[in-house]
Amino acid sequence: MNATIINNKKTGKKVAQGMMQNVLEQFNSAAEYIDLHRDIQKILKITNNEIVVHFPVKMDDGTVEVFTGYRVQHNNALGPYKGGLRYHPTVDIDAARALAMWMTWKTSLAGLPFGGGKGGIQLDPYKYSNAELERITRRFTYALGDNIGPEHDIPAPDVNTNSQTMAWIADTYMSSQLPAKRSNNQHVVTGKPDGIGGLEGRDRATGYGVYITIKKYLQNQNETLKNKTFIVQGFGNVGYWASKFLEDEGAVLIAVQDASATLYNSNGIEVNSLNDYNYINENRIAGFPHAEMIEKEEFFSINCNIIIPAALGNQITQENASGIKAKLIAEGANGPIDNEAEKILIANGVDIIPDILCNSGGVIASYFEWLQNRNGEHWSLDKTLVKLNQKLEESFNKVYTYSQEESIDMRKAAYCIAIKRIEKAYIQRGIFP
Incomplete structure (x- = not known):
């Protein structure tokens, strides 16, 4: 065709x-x-x-x-x-x-x-x-x-x-x-x-990356995940696995939003229980009995420590950014914050782990799978997670260090590092005449 x-x-x-x-x-x-x-x-x-x-x-x-x-x-x-x-x-x-x-x-x-x-x-x-x-x-x-x-x-x-x-x-x-x-x-x-x-572990790789980058960020603030409250927009593969890894280290999920409903429970929502319900309910969280339904417009203004937008792009805009109380946003989705909203968030002291860093676990695991197939190998889940953790920590450390040295936000730091690598390739290769 x-x-x-x-x-x-x-x-x-x-x-x-x-x-x-x-x-x-x-x-x-x-x-x-x-x-x-x-x-x-x-x-x-x-x-x-x-x-x-x-x-x-x-x-x-x-x-x-x-x-x-x-x-x-x-x-x-x-x-x-x-x-x-x-x-x-x-x-x-x-x-x-x-x-x-x-x-x-x-x-x-x-x-x-x-x-x-x-x-x-x-x-x-x-x-x-x-x-x-x-x-x-x-x-x-x-x-x-x-x-x-x-x-x-x-x-x-x-x-x-x-x-x-x-x-x-x-x-x-x-x-x-x-x-x-x-x-x-x-x-x-x-x-x-x-x-x-x-690849064993590919299903959880993106969510694992969200979790690791949040954990690394908190370590740099001399904090841990214990008792940190978080909310997740989107409870698909990324939202579920990020939530599960965070919960396993003591963080508490208090609100979830998908296309069917916005759920809230100040005492916490048990991740596996919600995931089981979501599965039997054909990927819809509406009707989950252990949380109350609230208006979708209230979601991003919920009082919590961490927001994880893990759905579609342009979900946080200048219309709802000023109501955000969380001090950290980890971008599980691609482009969930528009640029005008980001200016408001930065002015209000909100830190953002950018998408090209935060949700990169998926493409890193894809690279591992590609290598595994090319070489005729089979990697164990433990090997995958060890190598994934190493790659994610290296990326996070580069971005965080650069942002601190240059006194710029983490998104700009991540872009600078990424673009410099591509620029080097073009300079060394030249442009085909």
Whole structure:
């Protein structure tokens, strides 16, 4: 199927444009601070490739729907494009552009041999059966064709996609290759089930990174997690695992918000109990009996120590930022705070662990899975968590130290470190004439 470029004007356009504006402003601020070479600024402000595909899929009732899928490849100066695929109504070309850029900074900051990419399909997956989602995923993979590949562009799970989605993609991709190449292309995606080359611990890696960066931050303040109260927006994979690791060290979850409800219990919400309820209730926390429902507008103003936005972008805005009482926000999601809100938060003394550091555990684990597949190895859960902890601590220490030395916030520090690494690659390689 032919790939074309379009300007998508469907659901979520305003949010996506806001995310794109945010990431460009963040980049420009850091680029000016480190006096980034002007020619490299020009390169990094735009994407390398933008793929949009339209593909028909037969539904269970025999009718045909046409879907739109996206894959934006921002930059590959450091290695193959890397980033998730999400299934959500807000997915469009602008959202994919912003998220792809964030992935470039995230992989660079983590010291990985990857660039940045992102994409997905504009749909609400809850409206489709499992069989329909499989056919949609396989047709999307076929439509992308050679635009993805184990040494070119490596997708991973994101919002509303999971290990099963990755298994369908891997199988479809390998089935389209020559027989001699099929066994060597398992690492076309990461986040696969462990039975087909997935990494033990990949499911919890992003949430683990949120937990580790919070813990490291508190250690630098001579504090611990014991009795710290926290709230989580989004109780999917990231929100659950971050909450579980934090609870295991004595922190107390007092509020959770998802699309179905906002729950609050000042005495604490038991994480596994909520997760069990969420599972049997088809990923909806509404109706959980051990917490009261409150208005969604009250969520971010709840009195707590730590806020973890682990849902979508632009959730904390100038309209609700001034009501925030927490002194630490750990960005489990990509771009959950818009730039105007961030100015308010910083002025109010709120520290922010930025997304490209805080939620980087997922892409670091993806790198481990990619290595495991390439080398024909199998890593244990203990080995994964030890190496993940080492990488996360190294990244956090670099960012925190730089922010203290330069007297700048952690987001700008993270961007400066990430961009400098890419700048070095361009200076050493040169620009192809």
